Amino acid sequence: MQPNVILSNERLATATFKFSDAEIVYDPYPVSQSGQQLDLTQGKCRLNPERLLLNFDLIPPILREHVKAWVAFACKKYANVTVLNQFNLLKTFVLTGNLNSEVDIRVQIDEQTRDYMESDNPCVGKSVLRTIYGWYVEEGFPFFDEDFFDFYLDTLRFGSDEGKGKDVIMEMANRGPLTTREQRLFREAMSEIDPEELSIIELQGMVALKLGQVLGARDIQVIKLKFADLGINDDKTPYINLPRAKQRGHRNNNQRKKRVITKALFELIESLRSRYSTQLNRPVEAAHFILCNMTTKRGGMPVNLRLRPPTFFLRRRAIQVRLALDFTVTNRRLRKTFCTQLIAKGTPLKVVAELMDHTDLQQLEVYYRHTHHVAKKLDEVLNSAASDVLDAFQGKMISPEKVSQSGQQIFAPTKDQLLHQIGSCGSKTPCRLNPPLSCYGCKSLEAFDDADHKAVVEHFVEETKQTFGEGHAIEILKHEDFLAATQFLRMLERGEI
Template sequence: MTKSADQEDASPSSSFPMYVFEGPALVAIRTRTNDQPKYVDTRLPVWTWYDGGLAMTIDWAALQFSSELMAISKSFMAYVLEKYAPRTAQMFANSLQALSKTKIANSLLWDKSLLLIILEELKKSRHDLVGFRRFYRWAIDRGIQGFDLDTYLIIKDTKSARVDPYARIFLSQSGLELDEEIRLLRRIGRELSSNAWDELQFNIVLHLGFELAPRAIQFHSLDITDFEFVESADHEKYYTLWLPMAKKVGQRRPERRPRKITTRLGEKISRHVAEIQQRFGHDCEALFVSRRGKRLSVNEIGLGLKRELLEAGIEKPNQVSMLLRHHLGQGLADQGTPADMIAELLGHNSTVAARAYVTATPNIARIKEKALGKSPSYQRIMRSLLTGKVVQRRDTVPERAIRGVIDTQYIGDIGACALPVHTHCPYNPVYACYTCKKFHPFVDGRHEQVKEALQREAQRFIDMAEQAGDLIQNRPLAQHQTTILAVSATIERCRQHSEGPSDDV
């Protein structure tokens, strides 16, 4: 693909042989569908490739590189286009554009102090820094003169201001609230006229997003042949969608994995496929198409899905298909689904995101606690089924005070026990107290401290159970969640008691 023009020692003005790009005229790229270009023409001043129905480019005339660095960059991009996914190739193209705007773009004799300044600029964008680092490593691996290992180590040690991509899952709940889910299901289930073809198509997109939560690129990549059904002897139909995986490393074409869908969605897709073939003929491959029979781009799918969510009364900034993915992932985690199964269902390369959903389950519990704690009906239930009346610490003899250990932390001053002083309770103190009628919580007791300790301990149970693959039917975790709810209800009762007359008597 490339070569050096001369292997002899260069002149003082050029300390290494001139590098020349001799790439193929056409570079084969990875494609998701059969109806997009499969090659990039390297003879053109602007290289163009496609993914998701969108064009991606690198304009070499716009880059302020020296002729030699330009040749090296073209060789690198030809390698990238052949090896990586199209969107990753665009990331590398963007990093070259960022590099071309720096003071080292017109020479390969990079001064170390100047390089450090440039790295400070590049690390503002994680993608720019990663792209430059990969570019430099690629050049070293090929023995291109002007690139050395010492400089690479400096680049490698430079860290970007990286933000964890799953931080928003850990820190906040970005799925659907219960009332939003109800509105969404009503939107999915509404009756539509057979003449409203666009509405019918995006109703299917919304329905599919709720059931399987594909990414926009997966919606885009779906073909009619990815949908299939079988009919049993008793005329029952079972529907399957072979969903293309969006982010599987090292694959030339996306792998497709079977996903069962509901009968209702399957029937919708069956009618939709028949309508497409009637309108555009059997040569039309795409499952979701425009009025001209062209495959919908990821932007068109995103806009249509956003419109459907808005019509359902769901408006969350910058979240469309990812909102439904977070909702499905968090819902699975809340039901005790193991991280590896969540990763498989969502098509992740690793269980990192799935562990984020699992870790977030105590946050879900806190949301439920807050809602339940303010519910009058729930308060009446808690008063009748859980603890005794709220009391003042000063009115209790010290012998009746309850103390215990949670999460290796000693906790006292939470309440009093109504059992006779010298009676041995068969249950674990503190853990069992908040669901016991003999427990009289102190109005100013350390209940928040108890809840925090229980949540930490529950999270440790989640981590250990996830590692052992035994998160389903985890009784200790379920007991902790029940106790946490009871503690939260007690906190609310104590707050109401301190604010006004108590009805606990």
């Protein structure tokens, strides 16, 4: 049963139905949040720049104008990916059998809505469906029952999806912030890769992960970046204009925030630009996407088209294979790690919100609760996540008279604030470490067997806790220098050295 659709001179679409006096009126040419003017008079519509397809022919004819009206409303308020997800939810409705009255249609819609609400579906989907149903009721659209919404849908309480937010406050494999061990292995694996040996697709994946590591950027923020966003300040520090994301309204989502980046990240992006230029045999324009599509012909040529989420996943997966890690690294995990570290260092909430591109401070509270959970004793942390830092003490235990290099004594303070000689350096080259704490992880250390090494390390730990607070010091105490020193003490107490 097809509705009767009329397009007026005012560019409004009006749909009327055989079994109902109510009608649907909507703008068939809305402007989406990305600034694209849609044409909803056609059977299909593609949302740009993501090129997401809305195929209205998949919607039952009796509900097709309902869905188009919702798209006309939602595209101005939500991101294109969100609109597609809402469309996919609505296309699950199927109307069958004899539809001889408005009641027949309404009953089928309500039954399928109730089945969805009472099935084991995600809470987010249930909330979205209730919102759409409520909007249809509010607009007076046919076939949607006000009583069904008021006395059933509006009384439901969904809570949140299982595990949602828990990956921040407890360790969940491959979901939450990177653990101490994972952070170290990830840094080491990334540093061992030569970008010149990577394919363009692998290099794109590496750039994506570095942006997540340095800036805590979301997937969509990385995807939106162009070479025009890259620059150098007057003081020679590189920066990038990071697009905002998940902001309501077209104007807000087109804003960018200037963020300082590392020189290494700047050079990595420039190397990607150089690879594009070599492939194209011409300079790459500023408007070119940093992460772009590649053709399947002629050996893979860069095409200035924005990546879609599935393609972005393949880029990240390509570099993941090269990293050869036994855990998953995603921009989402790197973003959580970035935020957790900011808060663990005592960064004010407003500053964290600014860096994380959050307008709602309440969303960050879970990370602050996380700080309380990780404020454990140092030995508990060392015995679990960081126990593999050192398998054995690499230096030597000697008596003071057996030093190999004279005049290279190492001194350290204890709680009495006096300097004590803890050993000597056996290296003949200039030191690049941060003595005395970092000496415990150095193979050149000649530790004196009569020194109170335990008092020295305990003093450094207590000093750190007093300076940064019990909760925020935990991230600093995970540093390899502290880990190596504590490992040294454990081996000393067990008589292994």
